[in-house]
């Protein structure tokens with residue numbers, strides 16, 4: 689059993705039944721010219737998880753932890769994009785499917801949709817392409833996790849209060865135990881992240897636990 693110092697109390701997991709999920713570290717959210725920047729955001733804060741995630745990913749690969757990457761995006765014909773979602777994105781100046789500096793915004797196959805070079809997936813690490821914010825909605829993530837006997841998730845990526853929080857809530861309802869690693873996640877506005885760090889762990893870990901990658905790796909090495 690691995691015991692990680694966490695809030696609101698120690699998080700316990702078996703490494704063989706634990707997966708690292710890296711959510712939406714794609715150009716559209718963390719690279720210049722992407723959806724995130726077109727929404728008017730300063731890109732410095734959102735890039736802070738990259739360096740800790742590189743270390744954690746190396747550790748996960750060396751220790752045979754199951755790694756999963758996700759990307760948010762839609763079919764080129766947009767048939768899987770609710771018109772309501774597209775309408776709201778256009779209103780914000782970053783219309784899904786519109787042409788931006790990194791190709792069509794949030795469209796599969798475009799440069800903006802690719803995972804950033806620093807965290808490129810390797811063979812054996814599935815990429816879950818999701819049309820929504822939560823990673824379980826209309827994907828085969830649950831099936832993949834159950835087939836691998838996964839019970840616990842190390843949750844990382846962007847943005848903390850949108851796709852990361854949605855995924856934690858979905859995972860919790862499906863019986864997975866989630867450890868959110870605070871140095872490996874970011875929102876465009878740090879205040880949005882802070883709220884999630886509290887929400888997840890309140891009421892005795894109502895949705896999960898909060899720790900960081902250093903504490904996790906220390907515990908996993910023991």
Ligand code: TIU
Pocket residue numbers: 711712717760821846847848850851852
């Ligand atoms: N990946 C993810 O969080 N998708 C978003 O749209 N995030 C925003 O913060 N807009």
